[in-house]
Amino acid sequence: MMADKEFELHDVVEMKKAHPCGTNEWTIIRMGMDIRIKCNGCKHSVMIPRKDFSKKMKRVIAKAEK
Template identity: 55%
Template sequence: MIKEYELGTIVQMKKQHPCGSYLWEVTRLGADIKIKCKGCDRIVMLPRNKFEKDAKKVITEK
């Protein structure tokens, strides 16, 4: 579970995306978090508590 992230942060998620990538970029913050897959550019919006639970670690910060 991670807590330190901001716009532009690259995070590694626990589950692999169907395209094969684990890396996602945070593109919107709020009650929901919008993340973009670094492999296929798919955009997904998750509730903040699910994002914090599913994110494994921060790869790079802005």
């Protein structure tokens, strides 16, 4: 895995495609076999298989507060 593709729970990530509401910043709210992310614009959440999420994520914008 590439170094910039390392993500943890509650990280803010940028996706390759923007959400229909206009933003492409998402917060990771659940991790497992699937990853649930919540749009930082309209607060809509979606569940994506981990493999697909790794492909669709561009970069980590902000690491989670420890």
